[in-house]
Amino acid sequence: MYIHINELARRTEITVRTLRYYDSIGLLRSSSKTEGGHRLYVEEDLKKLQQIQFLKNMGYALKDIHEMLSDTSWNWEQSLRNQLHYIIEEQQRLQSMELSVREMLHSLVLEQGDQHEAIEKLIQLSRPKAAKLQSLREALFHRDELELWKKLPRMQGNDPHSLEWIALLGQLKSHLHEPPACDKVQSIIRRMMEKQQEDFGGQDDFLNKLWEARKSTKTSDELGLYPLEPELLDYMEAAYDIFISNESEQHNGY
Template sequence: MIHINEVAKQTKITVRTLRYYDQIGLLTASSKTEGGHRLYSEEDLKKLQYIQFLKGMGYSLQDIIGMLSDSKWNWSNSLKGQLGYIIEEHKRLKSIESSLRELINGIAIEGGDERLAVQKLIQLSNQNNKRMLTFKESMFNDKEMENWTKLPKMNGEDPDSMEWIALLGQIKRLMKEKDDPASSKVQNIIRRMLEKQAEEFKGDDDFMDKLWELRKSPKQSEMLGLYPIEKDILDFMERAFDIHIASRQDSPMQGGES
């Protein structure tokens, strides 16, 4: 027989939990010491392993009591039901994970302003998904729809999405700090944005130009499900892009091509 303290040590289950299992009739100790301490047999330990295994699959203690005490328990139906529950719970948790990532990334864009990020994400969540898809398909051809899948995602954790979000957050911060669109800090960000655009969209300028025009329209941008960006920020970015492109055209290396 094994003392309750030794069982707790071996199984990493607290004495308090073992006592509770005994109280509810889930695992009753086979014997007790003269001092009243619970003693467990090898069979008790096997049953405890069984309990922890079922608990790890998400079953409640009350369910486990029924499973282990009812000889006519339908294990197949029970396991299928539990699997269905776990699948639905997985979907629910994935949805929560997606929302958390969106909020974290939204706060990054808004420079730590969680209220503004929440307001914008609520605005997006109120959109009708079917209507958004219909509008998107009406605006882009099949090739452009393929490019759409490459755009950064607010709920993404991939390096590209994270970098785009960081770059946008930096642009917004610099604009609030009254930086000039022609400043070296802003131009370095614009340069990196153009590099990423070239890397990911392989020079498909027509798609990017169309997307930018749609992005500048608050209504169309919302219909596409894009994260809302204020007009003054978009105007600031456009001026910065124009300055960057003009500087490239005026540089000596570009002179022969103009």
């Protein structure tokens, strides 16, 4: 019993155009044609088409599928091992791309949508070598503090912790034109202080070392920290000082 090309397309959810293309390259020839020239298929053709789609979903190219289904001596085990190796490499490549895209999105938040500035800073951030970074960190921080380093927000991170820190820094940067004592800025600083206490409560030595390293453009770059302008760091420090002073006055007033 013949299956009309339109019926085959409906059953398999493959377009008629694709079926015609498969026929033209010899991947899936129609078994017959109607008097009007429409392609007709049999159940064996349907099974072969399902095999084609199955292999295509595994990432094989049509040329390879043609050889696999027509060569009776095809080494399926080796072919599958090669395909698995390719897929793993592709996953690693896509993961690297995903991290780069996420990093760029987060950088745009910090740079107020300035894509050129974001790209320049990410280029700068990518320069240090991993081995050198670790050596510098070990020189500045002791073992326990290096464990705390892992808790710092990451530009490539997609965790709520990193995303909130990035958003807070972006908000703070957007208010650089306002006095650091204004309510909006102090509200941002309050949340930063809360997060600092949540993540690093009682680790003042580590935070002081980190801040001194952050204020040095050279050290910050060598440690692989995201580049922040000295203007923003000075503004943040002034806002922090005001916040702490206000908190101290309120505490002494009770």
